[in-house]
Amino acid sequence: MQEFNQEFNTKMQKTVEVVVSDFASVRAGRANAAVLDKITVDYYGTMTPIQQVASISTPDPRSLMIQPWDASLLKEIEKAIQISDLGINPQNDGKVIRLLFPQLTEERRKDLTKQVRKYAENGKVAIRNIRRDAMDKMKAAEKKNEMTEDDRKDCEKELQEITDKFCKKIDELCEKKEKELMAV
Secondary structure, eight states: HHHHHHHHHHHHHHHHHHHHHHOOOOOOOOSSGGGGGTTTEEETEEEEEEEGTTEEEETTEEEHHHHHHEEEEEEEHHHHHHHSSSSOOOEEEOOEEEEOOOOOHHHHHHHHHHHHHHHHHHHHHHHHHHHHHHHHHHHHHHOOOOOOOOHHHHHHHHHHHHHHHHHHHHHHHHHHHHHHHHHO
C-alpha cells in the first residue's frame, strides 16, 4: 500500500510546484523574469513563450530588458505584454523592450495578495481532489478484495496526513508571498 500513497504524494508535490510557479508570476514590485512566464507571442504561427524567442535581463532591480533574437518580434512582444495582466507599459526603443516596475500602490498590493490567496486555494482544492480520487481507488480496491478494510483505513489515515502536510506547505508559501508583496 506504500506505493499506492506514493503515487498520490507525487501528484500532490507537482500541485505544489504549480502553485509555486503561479506565485512567481505575481510581480512584487521588483523586476523578476518569472512574471513573463505565462506570456506568449505569435512566432511564425505558433504561440511561443517570450523566454524562447528573446533574452531577458535585469539591468537594475526595478527593470527588465527583453532583447528578441529576431528583431521583427519587437512589436509582437510589446503587444503581448500590453494585453497581459501585468499592468506595465513596455517601452520599445527599436532594439529592445524595457519594462519599468513602479512601486506598487497599497491598493495594487492588496489586489495581488487576493490573487495569491486564490492561487493557494486553487492548489489546496487540487490536493483535496487528488485525495478524493485516492480514497475512491482505495474503496474500489477494497470492494474487489484487493485490500482489507483495515489496510484501507490505514492508507486513508496516511493519505490524510500527506494531504495536511501539502496544504500546510501551500499556506506557508502563500504567507511568505503575501509578506513579500506587502513589504514596502
